[in-house]
Amino acid sequence: MNIVLIGYRASGKTTVGKLLAEKMGIPFRDTDVLVEKNVGMPVKEILALLGWSFFRCREKEVVENIDLRENCVLATGGGVVLDPCNVELLKKMGIVIWLDAPLHDIIERLKDDARSGNTRPQFTCGDIEAETAEVLQRRLPLYREAADFTIDTAGKSALQIAEEITGYWEKREKYH
Numbered sequence: 165m166n167i168v169l170i171g172y173r174a175s176g177k178t179t180v181g182k183l184l185a186e187k188m189g190i191p192f193r194d195t196d197v198l199v200e201k202n203v204g205m206p207v208k209e210i211l212a213l214l215g216w217s218f219f220r221c222r223e224k225e226v227v228e229n230i231d232l233r234e235n236c237v238l239a240t241g242g243g244v245v246l247d248p249c250n251v252e253l254l255k256k257m258g259i260v261i262w263l264d265a266p267l268h269d270i271i272e273r274l275k276d277d278a279r280s281g282n283t284r285p286q287f288t289c290g291d292i293e294a295e296t297a298e299v300l301q302r303r304l305p306l307y308r309e310a311a312d313f314t315i316d317t318a319g320k321s322a323l324q325i326a327e328e329i330t331g332y333w334e335k336r337e338k339y340h
Contacts, residue, residue: 166258
């Protein structure tokens with residue numbers, strides 16, 4: 165069974181996912197990386213040249229084509245929950261865990277990315293703080309509804325979060 169990580173951009177899905185996969189001895193997959201591989205260009209370029217709807221279609225294809233039998237940790241893009249079909253497929257392929265990061269942590273990580281030149285694409289040309297607060301607020305019910313288990317990431321390191329997921333997984337496996 166797969167472990168699927170959902171959450172807003174910069175919530176730690178990739179960082180935690182890699183640690184978790186290593187800890188559990190299973191492969192790590194990232195839907196954004198798989199989209200990049202399939203399209204042949206970075207997400208930033210895909211969005212600049214082809215737009216969000218093209219990206220969402222490619223993201224859906226990636227979700228549809230993930231091997232349901234493979235035991236892996238899957239980090240998803242922050243907007244994967246916008247499509248109910250994606251959520252349904254993700255729930256079939258494994259346990260869906262929401263990394264619920266506080267707004268201020270997300271904004272700080274996005275600002276750090278911008279300073280390092282590793283800027284994640286914005287949805288608008290507006291203020292990153294206002295945009296993040298608005299988009300996150302709209303997505304919260306979608307993350308909540310999709311999740312089988314939620315982890316509040318506030319004040320926790322990526323390693324602590326990975327250990328919390330491992331503990332949850334082990335308990336769950338023991339009783340299933």
